Amino acid sequence: MVRIIGFFVGAGFVFVLLWSLVVNGVDYFRNPPEHAAYYYFHKDPREAELPSDGMMGKFDRQQLQRGFQVYKEVCAACHGLKYVSFYQLTDLGYSDAEVKAIANQWATEVPSVNPDTGEAATRKALVSDRFPSPYPNETAARAANNNAYPPDLSLITEARHDGANYVYSLLTGYADANTYRNAEGKPVPNDAKPPQGLHFNPYFANLNIAMPAPLVSDGQVTYADGTKATKDQMAKDVAAFLVWTAEPTLEARHRAGWAVLIFLLVATVLAYMAYRNIWATAKRQVAVRGPLDPAFRERMDEAKADSGIAG
Amino acid sequence: MSFAWAKPYEPTSPFMKWMDQRLPVPRLVYGAIGGGYPVPRNLNYFWNFGVLAGLALMIQIITGIVLAMHYYSFTGGAFDSVERIMRDVPAGWVLRYVHQNGASFFFAIVYIHIFRGLYYGSYKAPREMVWLLGLVIYLLMMATAFMGYVLPWGQMSYWGAQVITGFFSAIPVVGEPLRVFILGGYAPDQAALTRFFSLHYLLPFVIAGVTILKIWALHIPGSSNPTGVDVKNEKDTLPFHPFYTAKDGFGIGVALIIFALVVYFFPYSLGHPDNYIEANPLVTPAHIVPEWYFWPFYAILRAFTVDFILPAKLWGVLAMFGSILLLFFLTWLDRSPIRSTSYRPVYKIFFWILVVDIMILGLCGVMPAEQPWIALSQICASYYFAHFLIILPLVSKFEKPRPLPNSISESVLHGEKDESRPYGLAPSGSTTAPQPAE
Numbered sequence: 184m185v186r187i188i189g190f191f192v193g194a195g196f197v198f199v200l201l202w203s204l205v206v207n208g209v210d211y212f213r214n215p216p217e218h219a220a221y222y223y224f225h226k227d228p229r230e231a232e233l234p235s236d237g238m239m240g241k242f243d244r245q246q247l248q249r250g251f252q253v254y255k256e257v258c259a260a261c262h263g264l265k266y267v268s269f270y271q272l273t274d275l276g277y278s279d280a281e282v283k284a285i286a287n288q289w290a291t292e293v294p295s296v297n298p299d300t301g302e303a304a305t306r307k308a309l310v311s312d313r314f315p316s317p318y319p320n321e322t323a324a325r326a327a328n329n330n331a332y333p334p335d336l337s338l339i340t341e342a343r344h345d346g347a348n349y350v351y352s353l354l355t356g357y358a359d360a361n362t363y364r365n366a367e368g369k370p371v372p373n374d375a376k377p378p379q380g381l382h383f384n385p386y387f388a389n390l391n392i393a394m395p396a397p398l399v400s401d402g403q404v405t406y407a408d409g410t411k412a413t414k415d416q417m418a419k420d421v422a423a424f425l426v427w428t429a430e431p432t433l434e435a436r437h438r439a440g441w442a443v444l445i446f447l448l449v450a451t452v453l454a455y456m457a458y459r460n461i462w463a464t465a466k467r468q469v470a471v472r473g474p475l476d477p478a479f480r481e482r483m484d485e486a487k488a489d490s491g492i493a494g
Numbered sequence: 495m496s497f498a499w500a501k502p503y504e505p506t507s508p509f510m511k512w513m514d515q516r517l518p519v520p521r522l523v524y525g526a527i528g529g530g531y532p533v534p535r536n537l538n539y540f541w542n543f544g545v546l547a548g549l550a551l552m553i554q555i556i557t558g559i560v561l562a563m564h565y566y567s568f569t570g571g572a573f574d575s576v577e578r579i580m581r582d583v584p585a586g587w588v589l590r591y592v593h594q595n596g597a598s599f600f601f602a603i604v605y606i607h608i609f610r611g612l613y614y615g616s617y618k619a620p621r622e623m624v625w626l627l628g629l630v631i632y633l634l635m636m637a638t639a640f641m642g643y644v645l646p647w648g649q650m651s652y653w654g655a656q657v658i659t660g661f662f663s664a665i666p667v668v669g670e671p672l673r674v675f676i677l678g679g680y681a682p683d684q685a686a687l688t689r690f691f692s693l694h695y696l697l698p699f700v701i702a703g704v705t706i707l708k709i710w711a712l713h714i715p716g717s718s719n720p721t722g723v724d725v726k727n728e729k730d731t732l733p734f735h736p737f738y739t740a741k742d743g744f745g746i747g748v749a750l751i752i753f754a755l756v757v758y759f760f761p762y763s764l765g766h767p768d769n770y771i772e773a774n775p776l777v778t779p780a781h782i783v784p785e786w787y788f789w790p791f792y793a794i795l796r797a798f799t800v801d802f803i804l805p806a807k808l809w810g811v812l813a814m815f816g817s818i819l820l821l822f823f824l825t826w827l828d829r830s831p832i833r834s835t836s837y838r839p840v841y842k843i844f845f846w847i848l849v850v851d852i853m854i855l856g857l858c859g860v861m862p863a864e865q866p867w868i869a870l871s872q873i874c875a876s877y878y879f880a881h882f883l884i885i886l887p888l889v890s891k892f893e894k895p896r897p898l899p900n901s902i903s904e905s906v907l908h909g910e911k912d913e914s915r916p917y918g919l920a921p922s923g924s925t926t927a928p929q930p931a932e
Contacts, residue, residue, distance in 0.1 A: 185823050185826040185827060186826070186827055186829070186887045189820070189823060189827055189882075189883040189884075189887065190883060190884055190887065192816070192820075192879075192883055193879045193880055193882070193883025193884045194883075194884065196809075196813055196816070196875075196876070196879040196883075197876045197879055197880050197884075199798060199800075199802050199809055200797055200798065200813075200872045200873075200875050200876040200879075201872070201876055202800060202802055203797065203798055203799045203800040203802075203806075203872055204869055204872040204873065204876075206799070206800045207799055207800070207865070207868055207869065207872070208869060211865050211869075216864065216865070238759045266574075266577050266581060334771075337577075338577070338770045338771075341762065341767060341770040342767050342768070342770035342771045343767055344767050346767065388780065429770075430580075430587075431581060432580070432581070432587045435587075436587065436588075436591075436758055436761070437758065437759070439588065439758060440754065440755075440757075440758025440759055441758075443754045443758060444751065444754055444755070444758070447747060447750050447751045447754055448751065450747055451744065451747030451748060451750075451751060454740070454743040454744040454746075454747045455744045455747070457740050457743065457744075458740040458741050458743065458744045461736050461737060461740040462737060462740070462741070465535065465732055465737060
């Protein structure tokens with residue numbers, strides 16, 4: 184009975200599926216789908232090759248400081264960093280005094296309450312504060328940015344596919360839609376060109392991004408460590424910095440990972456040897472050696488008896 | 495428990511004797527996973543996955559309990575609390591990565607375990623109840639994993655909850671009220687998040703309870719084995735401890751190495767980046783995809799695109815639930831008395847087609863709903879249903895199986911020379927067991 188019912192249920196599902204297959208297939212060949220422009224023009228991110236990549240990855244503190252400088256002088260005007268606190272900057276190699284100065288001189292103040300009147304006010308940031316958002320709320324952010332909302336950057340390298348490479352590629356990927364050619368040499372069709380207020384960028388999901396190119400010229404930031412601030416360098420540095428903001432524990436993770444791996448490898452080798460040892464007598468007819476050898480046992484018992492040890 | 499020659503528990507120390515007369519827990523453990531449980535001697539590494547699944551459940555429960563100490567099930571704070579765990583809670587990132595990837599680890603193990611059961615006929619008499627309880631555990635796992643994925647309240651959490659609870663609205667008449675009842679509102683919100691958290695905490699303990707029933711049910715007939723031949727005498731078995739505890743120890747080591755590689759070096763590889771964006775009911779992600787362990791079912795759901803008497807959505811939902819429910823009837827669909835597929839030359843081919851078919855379905859589940867993936871998922875979903883409901887019953891009726899070995903101990907010989915024969919077994923052609931060298 185189960186088999187008869189099963190047969191009809193199965194045949195029913197198979198029939199409906201194959202019917203769907205035919206209907207969709209006919210539809211596909213009658214009206215071949217037209218791909219949107221991003222199908223032809225969207226590009227996968229380029230490799231930023233950061234020192235934090237890979238299983239041995241570590242942060243380059245100098246690079247993180249440079250990246251922070253780019254964030255501070257360029258990105259922070261519009262983008263927040265709400266999950267990061269000023270005190271965490273000591274991880275980048277800044278001294279306590281430097282971090283104090285950075286917090287104190289931060290362009291955006293922290294919302295607070297006037298202690299005398301109880302009215303809303305702002306105060307200078309403290310080391311213990313998170314990075315203040317550049318806008319009081321989303322509406323204000325949209326009003327200031329042509330109705331686009333600059334996302335918080337704390338987690339941006341985790342919140343995008345291939346995050347660090349994406350940030351790097353996006354920042355260096357702005358192009359002129361009128362002269363841009365894709366890999367096949369095709370120009371961007373007119374209806375896919377950015378409307379007023381949007382900017383063409385083949386690394387952005389739908390090609391037209393609201394953010395104007397933030398890194399416009401070499402030397403836009405003067406690096407404290409003397410590194411030449413090319414656009415490529417700045418993009419790479421800020422991508423490295425944003426990998427850190429997304430996961431300040433990355434180095435601890437890699438370190439702990441190696442310790443765990445080495446421990447587990449040793450434990451597994453020992454477990455394997457124990458397994459082979461225990462199974463040696465059960466699986467194959469082998470000459471028993473060592474403490475399990477009956478002859479050895481016998482000799483041991485004799486020796487014990489001779490020396491008067493019990494058991 | 496299971497066989498006459500199972501060694502009874504004999505406490506040696508006075509304390510254990512005292513204990514055994516009052517609360518015989520050591521006796522229970524000894525009979526369940528100790529020297530008192532005789533196990534076929536020819537188990538291969540696929541029999542490690544039951545213990546590994548138990549390990550994965552324990553990992554999830556322990557990390558989950560600690561994570562729950564730091565998590566807020568509040569729509570305005572859930573996402574932030576997860577970030578707080580990642581950044582501010584000491585070693586919080588380890589707990590979270592282990593728990594998050596532990597779900598994938600658990601499912602990967604359970605899938606191998608299920609395919610092991612399918613290949614070696616573990617669903618056949620006398621182990622039907624073991625298989626059925628296993629499926630109950632699997633359904634509970636799916637519910638738990640889904641609700642756990644909602645808790646961080648990221649974009650995929652929110653929209654996944656929206657899509658999955660939307661399945662219920664496909665049911666005629668009661669569907670929409672049922673969906674609203676489940677969510678506690680018209681869309682996922684505070685009510686849904688709180689109840690999902692509560693159930694996500696509860697269900698793992700239900701899983702643990704069903705696991706105990708499952709082990710109980712397993713120990714009555716005893717473990718199956720790769721030949722599918724019944725245990726006939728003492729030579730066919732070895733005590734679980736130390737033989738299989740040692741083998742499981744090695745298996746656990748290998749599994750944990752693979753798990754540690756993912757947790758410590760590729761913790762993002764199995765997740766979706768959109769879940770690092772806080773839930774926003776006003777912005778729908780470009781592609782809503784579930785976690786990898788649901789991809790084949792998602793592909794079956796989406797394969798139904800045309801209304802045929804019933805609406806396409808209802809077909810999809812019925813097929814998706816049906817694809818799991820039919821596994822409950824497997825025992826009665828497969829009439830072949832041969833358990834192990836190794837001795838079923840025709841079914842073996844279909845079994846491996848099924849494995850590839852489900853993997854392609856998984857791929858279709860993660861790809862955007864466009865051709866050729868739709869066509870591929872329709873073909874593969876048809877095969878899935880045809881395999882279990884049409885091919886399997888027919889093959890089992892007409893197939894001529896290969897000869898089975900006479901006994902488990904004989905199968906271990908593989909026709910090898912006497913010097914490599916198993917300990918304690920008669921050399922081929924003789925009936926007396928050799929004794930170890932004096």
